[in-house]
Amino acid sequence: MKKIFSIILIVLSPIFLFAQEDEKPDSTLGWTYSGTGALNFSQVTFTNWAAGGENSVSMNGLAIAGASYKSKSYIWDNNIILGYGMQKIGKQDFRKTTDKIELSTKFGHHAVKNWYYSTLFSFKSQFDKGYEYDDDAGTQTFVSDFMAPAYLSIALGMDYKPSKSFSLFVGPVSGRTTFVNDTVLSVKYGVDANETIRNEFGGTVKAGLNKDIIKNVNLASQLTLFSNYMENPQNIDIDLQVLFTFKVNKFLSANLNFQFIYDDDILITDEDGNIGPRLQMKELFGLGLTYKLN
16 A cells, blocks of 8 residues: 555646646636547558558547636635547457546535635546456456446535636535446445445545646646545545646647556455556546647
8 A cells, every 4th residue: 555655646636736837827718628638540551561460440539628606705716627538459349448527526615715615526437337357367357337336425625726727625524325236246346246336435535636836737647535434434435536737729739647546445456366446547638639728
């Protein structure tokens, strides 16, 4: 667990550095909107190519949108992240490379200075079935589907929002429900065998940053921590997402996306056949069409 936190801290250090830079408080009242959409496509074809190679085609799409309302007494932040990607290499069927549904809404009443009494709701799942592939054995193992798993969280606490680019929510009273609508996957995601729901009570911390760090480079990051008070509270669940967007022009950009997940309840089998919770890491780089709504 200490090794995992060390990796997370190394990744987070530049993020907190940018968050601490001086910035004027957000004084904008009413609704503000933001959004980024990216579509990346790649294709390779070989014909009588002496050096060898396999034909391939891949496509990844990512959409991030937000709508926020601010008055003198209230704030209301809404965010959605949708991502999906497919890849085909050689004679293989198309395989899913990324799949994400994330929704969140946070409502707060002003307390003092940049602090708000707040309630946070969030939902996470995926669109489609997912598999692990063993090409040597020619087998595939079913590992996920829509609502298998899915996570619904509700938290009460305080939200620190010093500017429009950074926020920190601390929720000591939180509930999280894990849904697994296919009992074949129940145990894999910490739900009792033949059951489809697991309820947890604990605490949540969520930090978010969305900022242009230098000209034509945007950093969007989100960190969520959860501790289950009722079972192994020291084993904190971690979900860290970091997205760099490098703007070429209004419609063309490159993006580099990292995600780190550690969930003590998710069981993963390693190459040696050992089963247990592990740090999950994903990296995705894309170059393609991008549209940003400011």
